[in-house]
Amino acid sequence: MINEILLVGIIISIIRLVKGPTLFDRLLIMSIINSIVVSIMFIQALSEQNTLMTDVSLVYAFLSILGVYALTKYLVEK
């Protein structure tokens, strides 16, 4: 039940991803969708008592933040 409601949050955010007038709206929605996906993976792993999947979600969080960091750094220094 928790995962479905978080998925509704992703679907509402995708409307802004499609409509967004500037590039920075899409960048913001990218970081938000990555955070919600990490939380969905972690909650699913907690409910299954799956230790491997929690490590996967930690690494996914780190890599997604690194991607958004690189894009914003490029856009500042452009």
Add this chain to the structure above:
Amino acid sequence: MIELIGLILVIIGSFGLIRMPDIYNRIHASGLISYGIYITILSVGIKTSSTLFTKTFILVLFLFIVSPTINSMIAHAAHKNKVKPYTGGKK
């Protein structure tokens, strides 16, 4: 029961992402979504298991440090690229 508060915060924040008129206002709504995610993960982690709680705490601490930093950097990049703030029709 506490995770319902976090889920309500996530839904309200994602509606705020649609309704807000400007990139600088939408960043506030994204902060609301982040707080909803912290509350949800922490409540589920406390309720289900005690062995995985250290990983839950590490993940929430990481997101708690990094997510405001990323929002601030996006606002800085939008300001550098001359995105006009919303003034409500006035000059």
